[in-house]
Structure formats: C-alpha cells, structure tokens
Amino acid sequence: MSMSISTVPQPSRLNPAFVETAAGLSAGAAATLLLHPLDIIKTRLQVDSSSHPFINSSRTVLRDVWRNEGPTRLAALYRGLNVNLVGNSAGWALYFLLYDRAKRTIKSYRGYAPSQELTSIDYLTASTASGMLSAVLTNPIWVVKTRMLxxxxxDEGAYPGLYQGVRSILQKEGVRGCFHGLSPTLIGVSHGSLYFLAYEKLNTWRRKRNVAQGKGTELSNRDTIINTSLSKLFAGTITYPHQVLRARMQAQTTPGVKYPGQPNIGLIALIKSVWRNEGAPGFYKGMFPNLLRVVPSACVTFLVYENVKWGLPQLFEAVPGP
Known part of the structure; x- marks a missing residue:
C-alpha cells in the first residue's frame, strides 16, 4: 500500500515552519548525495564555450573526470559535494519554508476559506517571491559550487572547499564576486514558478480523480513521482537556457583574478556571444544530462519532502482536540 503524503496531521506539537524546514533540508540532502556526479557533467557542459557538437559530450566529460581527476575516481566524481550539499539542503529548506509562508499569507490576505484552493496566479506569486529571496541568499554558495564543479x-587556483572559495572571492573580487550570475538566476526563478504551478495543479487534478474513484483526497508516492516528473520536464525544457547563462557568469572572474575561469562580461553581451559563436544549440548545452539529473532529483526531493512532512509529526503525539 502506498503511503498517504498529502497532508500534515493537525494540530501537532511541531511548529509548521520547523516541519517545512526539516522536510526541505532532508529532501535537498538526499537528492544531492544520489545525483552529484550528473551535476558535474552538466556544469562542465554549460561552461564550455566551444562550438563543438555535443551529441557525445556527456560521455566524454564523464570519461575525462573518471580517468584524469582527483586522487581517486570516486573523489573526482564527488568533487564539490560538500558545497552542493550545503547549497541544496539550505536552498530547499529555505525555499519550502518561504513558499509555505507565502501561500499562507496569500490565503489570509485574500480571505480564502481553509479548504479553498489557490488560483494559478496565487501559486505563481508565492513561488516567484520565495524563489527570488532564496536565490539571492544562496547565490554565493552556487558561485563557489559552479567554479569547483x-x-x-x-587546477591552479581551484577551490578546495566552500569556506576557502568564499574567502578567496571576497578577498580578490569583493562582495560583488559572490553575486556573479544573479541576474540569470533571478530570471530562472520562472523555472520554479512554472514547476510549482504545474505540480500544484496536477496534485489538485489527481485529488479530484481520487475522490471520483472513491479513494479520498490523499496522494500516493506514485502520484508524487508522476506529477513531479511531468512538472519538471515541462518547466525544465522551457527555461533551460538561463542555466547555461548562469553557469557561465558564475564561472567568470573579474579582470586580474588568478582563477581558471572565463572573461567577465555582462548578461546581454554573453547572450550575444553564445548566439554568435554557438548558435541556438549553445543555449541548450548540457540539457540532456541536466534532465537525467533533475527529473530523478526532483522525484527524490519531493518524495523525501512529502514523506518527511507527513511523517515527522507522527513521531510526536498529536495535541488532543477539544
């Protein structure tokens, strides 16, 4: 039997904000541990500014990393794992906390009944606001992660870890260096907005079907996997180019900085450069390994998130009702 995961038992001794944060933290950590090597492949392809065909690039990058980097092959495949763990765990914890708070605020502001569904605009507003704030707060982590991966x-100047990376950036590039790639990142918030809109709408549709079939309103793990996969494919394909632009800007350094990065240019100039030198395919470099990573990653993330959100309060005795 599938576990029901659609609701958190109420009332509970646990603060809802704590439940959201713990669920997001667990989800981000689990997905990162499982799929980090694909993140390395995706990042290498995104920052590659050559005009070479990239049909077999994923295999080439994997072979090069496997054979030539790190003290061991496993260490090479998991370079930057600590930074990725911090970024994804903190990022998802922060995002889910802010997203939940944003939805509650919208419901209160618009005077919705507790059981009333939010509209598409409501979901877009909540996901966009929470995405933009969490993106700004975590951007320094992603700059270090991109450069490490x-x-x-x-390599000369390569960062050994998160602390050393942030310190080096602050010393050599100033605070501004920690926010390379922020503009395409903020544009890329549209990915999360489209994803959560599709995810919430698919969940609502699935609940209605379950009710019509006499199964109640609760969703199963299978429902979550299907809805997550469809939503991620939809949002990921539409918004992918921003990831290429973000990765290249995060890999950039200011003039005179000794780091194996790329020349520092602005967003518009970068878009023109990619289009001129690589054509439209240049904006989709790494998309295949990215989809191989993000779809199962999203499934793991939301399975862990929904189950922790459902199960954590079960560890504590519910507060008796009146």
Whole structure:
C-alpha cells in the first residue's frame, strides 16, 4: 500500500515552519548525495564555450573526470559535494519554508476559506517571491559550487572547499564576486514558478480523480513521482537556457583574478556571444544530462519532502482536540 503524503496531521506539537524546514533540508540532502556526479557533467557542459557538437559530450566529460581527476575516481566524481550539499539542503529548506509562508499569507490576505484552493496566479506569486529571496541568499554558495564543479582539484587556483572559495572571492573580487550570475538566476526563478504551478495543479487534478474513484483526497508516492516528473520536464525544457547563462557568469572572474575561469562580461553581451559563436544549440548545452539529473532529483526531493512532512509529526503525539 502506498503511503498517504498529502497532508500534515493537525494540530501537532511541531511548529509548521520547523516541519517545512526539516522536510526541505532532508529532501535537498538526499537528492544531492544520489545525483552529484550528473551535476558535474552538466556544469562542465554549460561552461564550455566551444562550438563543438555535443551529441557525445556527456560521455566524454564523464570519461575525462573518471580517468584524469582527483586522487581517486570516486573523489573526482564527488568533487564539490560538500558545497552542493550545503547549497541544496539550505536552498530547499529555505525555499519550502518561504513558499509555505507565502501561500499562507496569500490565503489570509485574500480571505480564502481553509479548504479553498489557490488560483494559478496565487501559486505563481508565492513561488516567484520565495524563489527570488532564496536565490539571492544562496547565490554565493552556487558561485563557489559552479567554479569547483567546472575545475579539477589539481587546477591552479581551484577551490578546495566552500569556506576557502568564499574567502578567496571576497578577498580578490569583493562582495560583488559572490553575486556573479544573479541576474540569470533571478530570471530562472520562472523555472520554479512554472514547476510549482504545474505540480500544484496536477496534485489538485489527481485529488479530484481520487475522490471520483472513491479513494479520498490523499496522494500516493506514485502520484508524487508522476506529477513531479511531468512538472519538471515541462518547466525544465522551457527555461533551460538561463542555466547555461548562469553557469557561465558564475564561472567568470573579474579582470586580474588568478582563477581558471572565463572573461567577465555582462548578461546581454554573453547572450550575444553564445548566439554568435554557438548558435541556438549553445543555449541548450548540457540539457540532456541536466534532465537525467533533475527529473530523478526532483522525484527524490519531493518524495523525501512529502514523506518527511507527513511523517515527522507522527513521531510526536498529536495535541488532543477539544
């Protein structure tokens, strides 16, 4: 029997904000541990500014990393894992907390009944606001992560870890260096907005079907996997180019900085450069390994998130009603 995961038992001794944060933290950590090597492949392809065909690039990058980098092959495939764990765990925890708070605020502001569904505009507003705030707060982590995943540990100037990376950026590039790629990141918030809109709408549709079939309103793990996959494919395909632009800007350094990155140019100039030198396919470099990573990653993330959100309050005795 599938576990029901659609609701958190109420009332509970646990603060809802704590439940959301713990569920997001667990979800981000689980997905990162399982799929980090695909993140390395995706990042290497995104920052590659050559005009070479990339049909077999994923295999080529994997072979090069596997054979030539790191003290061991496993270490090479998991370079930057600590940074990715911090970024994804903190990012998802923060996002889910802010997203839940945003939905509650919208419901209160618009005077909705507790059981009333939010509209598409409501979901877009909540996901966009929470996405933009969490993106700004976590951007320094992603700059370090991109630079670590796009270089070998033996490259000159390569960062050994998150702390060393942030310190080096602050010393050599200033605070501004921690926010390379923020503009395409903020544009990319549309990905999360489209994803959560599709996810929430699919969940609502599935609940209605379950009710019509006499199964109640609760969703199963299978429902979550299907809805997550469809939503991620939809949002990921539409908004993918921003990831290429973000990765290249995050891999950039200011002039005179000794780091194996790319020249520092603005967003518009970068778009023109990609279009001129690589054509439309340049904006989709790494999309295949990205989809191989993000679809199962999203499934793991939301399975863990929904189950922790459902199960955590079960560990504590519910507060008796009146």
């Amino acid at each position: 796009s270089t070998a540990a033996t």
